[in-house]
């Protein structure tokens with residue numbers, strides 16, 4: 330926790346010498362409230378703003394400016410109220426039972442119990458703010474919304490771990506892992522499949538150049554996913570499922586659209602086939618370039634991946650008129666998610682001998698060597 | 699003997715709980731009393747290195763199971779379970795083409811609980827891939843990647859990649875038909891990398907044909923390099939969750 334060390338308004342100071350424990354506790358509480366401790370962690374800090382230096386507390390204007398600079402990420406400034414139950418009781422218990430603690434531990438304890446320890450960095454200090462001024466009601470609400478990790482979270486984690494362990498033991502007892510014949514480089518099984526989580530890529534491999542299917546498309550997908558938070562920066566809808574009013578309908582529409590288009594494309598390549606089609610066209614027109622590897626394995630597959638995305642974007646724009654980046658990201662990510670799932674299912678359950686499409690119960694789904 | 703007096707008295711009077719917890723040995727391990735007061739609930743978070751990963755208090759909404767579905771935590775749990783079962787498997791498995799397959803057969807038939815061990819390791823690996831992927835999906839649809847959590851999302855994407863690689867490198871080790879042909883498909887794809895494809899394939903196969911060199915490379919990656927890297931990025935991931943102010947909640 331970054332509250333340790335410099336800038337901690339809960340440092341024990343020289344003017345506390347000789348005070349009673351209760352008086353010191355009151356002083357800590359006042360300073361905590363003045364420093365705005367107890368609020369959620371400040372976005373200003375998270376964005377790289379320096380914590381306040383120990384002696385020179387910034388003027389209120391400076392603190393406000395800092396919040397403003399952090400723009401949309403700033404949370405409403407709220408401060409720990411001086412007298413909420415948690416803080417008071419915490420400080421008292423911390424003091425009364427403090428015999429076994431080092432001064433440093435005692436100070437951290439006071440800080441943690443008052444502040445709830447939910448945050449990382451200390452909140453920016455508001456200069457000389459009185460406890461009364463700082464104890465706004467949203468802050469009191471926030472204080473009450475904090476719960477102790479022990480026992481609340483620790484219990485959930487413990488139960489989840491036990492359940493997960495038990496399920497893994499049961500699955501391990503019931504399902505036997507496959508172990509086929511000894512590896513033999515001379516006997517190619519038909520079909521030869523990658524592990525299930527790569528069958529989506531192997532499915533792509535059937536339709537396009539291996540560089541596209543195995544390297545470029547997955548790398549581009551991961552890179553695009555990684556940039557999502559740098560494009561969609563609006564924090565208004567953080568922490569809620571779907572968040573914006575339009576994102577759930579957009580996700581729903583994208584799911585159906587993607588599933589239908591994807592399955593149509595797979596059937597098209599299986600029954601008509603880009604290569605046979607281009608060969609016929611090339612033969613008919615005499616333009617051999619149309620039947621080149623570049624056209625059939627790179628250009629047309631790329632076009633067939635991009636075009637449905639553009640059409641999707643147009644449709645979503647027409648139908649839903651998305652409000653900002655979040656709605657667009659929901660559309661894009663849902664598209665990726667559905668493609669991943671559908672291709673994995675097709676590759677796992679519908680590709681049999683010769684990597685042709687079969688029903689899962691078709692005898693040609695079995696591997697032969 | 700004098701010092702043992704209270705302890706022995708407690709025992710004599712049947713006060714077993716106090717005898718066990720109010721003695722110097724117990725107190726040297728568990729410094730604070732039972733965490734039933736705010737003070738001890740806070741202290742246990744400081745004093746226990748494992749709990750120290752957590753803050754003392756968190757927002758109430760963060761507890762809601764239908765918000766996270768525990769997916770990140772379960773991913774981590776699977777990683778731990780895989781480490782434990784994986785280390786046990788290492789006692790029986792030798793990464794050489796001459797013996798790897800028969801070691802697997804021995805695990806299934808000779809080693810006590812060997813089959814259960816193998817099953818748990820394999821299914822936990824599948825489970826981890828699914829859980830990590832679903833965790834990403836949950837983080838996305840709750841908008842929890844937004845500032846200040848951008849970088850942790852990127853760390854997450856790296857963790858997802860590492861999870862795939864961990865799982866895939868393990869797939870070769872049983873040295874059966876399933877293993878080498880799946881890896882043949884995979885290495886052929888990697889070999890299609892533009893410009894450096896041939897070099898990439900040579901590096902991950904350890905030659906031109908899948909054999910002993912491939913097995914030892916994938917083994918080292920699977921049991922040392924990738925787990926360490928994953929642990930490293932998980933460390934950053936968890937640290938960042940704290941630094942970004944706990945898990946995201948509505949403002």
Ligand code: HEM
Nearest residue numbers: 766770771773774834842843850851854855857858945946
């Ligand atoms: C080995 C894989 C991973 C592990 C063990 C892991 C673990 C965790 C844990 C325990 C949390 C706390 C909240 C929760 O449980 O949901 C979390 C949060 C988070 N994870 Fe992961 N994670 C992994 C992979 C990923 C991936 C693949 C992504 C995204 C691409 C990601 C992005 C995030 C983000 C942004 C948060 C903060 C969420 C919030 O504030 O609500 N993580 N992770």
